[in-house]
Amino acid sequence: MLHVCASVLYRIIMPGFPETLLDSILSQAPAGWVEQHQLACVQHAINIASVFETVASVTNLDASIFLDSSLPMCVFDSTCVRLQWRLMLPPEPHASEA
Numbered sequence: 001m002l003h004v005c006a007s008v009l010y011r012i013i014m015p016g017f018p019e020t021l022l023d024s025i026l027s028q029a030p031a032g033w034v035e036q037h038q039l040a041c042v043q044h045a046i047n048i049a050s051v052f053e054t055v056a057s058v059t060n061l062d063a064s065i066f067l068d069s070s071l072p073m074c075v076f077d078s079t080c081v082r083l084q085w086r087l088m089l090p091p092e093p094h095a096s097e098a
Contacts, residue, residue, distance in 0.1 A: 003044040003051065004074050007081055010041030016084050038085070045081035048074055 011017045013026060013034050026034055052075065 001070075001074075003047040004077055007041055007044040007048065007077055010037055010044065011081065013037050014041055014081065014084055015088065017080075038088075041081055042085045045078040045085075048078035049082070 012019050012021050014020060052071075
C-alpha cells in the first residue's frame, strides 16, 4: 500500500490525470523537480507490479492472498501510471531516420 499511496500522491505532476496540477503551477517548480517526481511516481508504480510478481512466484502460498478486494485497484493504478509514462516518452527513431 505504501507504493500505491506514493504513486497516487505523485500523480499531481503526471500529465493526463484529473488531479494533475496546471502547467502554470508546474512551471514555477525548481529546475528538474517535476522530472524527478515523475520518475518517483513511475518507480512506485513499477514497485507495485514487482510486489505482485514476487508474491505470485512464491511456491506453496495460499492463493487466497489475492482475494483482497483492494488489489485490483492497486494493479489498475500501477498500470495507468506506467502507460501514461510510456506515452510521455519520445518515440524511438526508426532505422531509416537515424
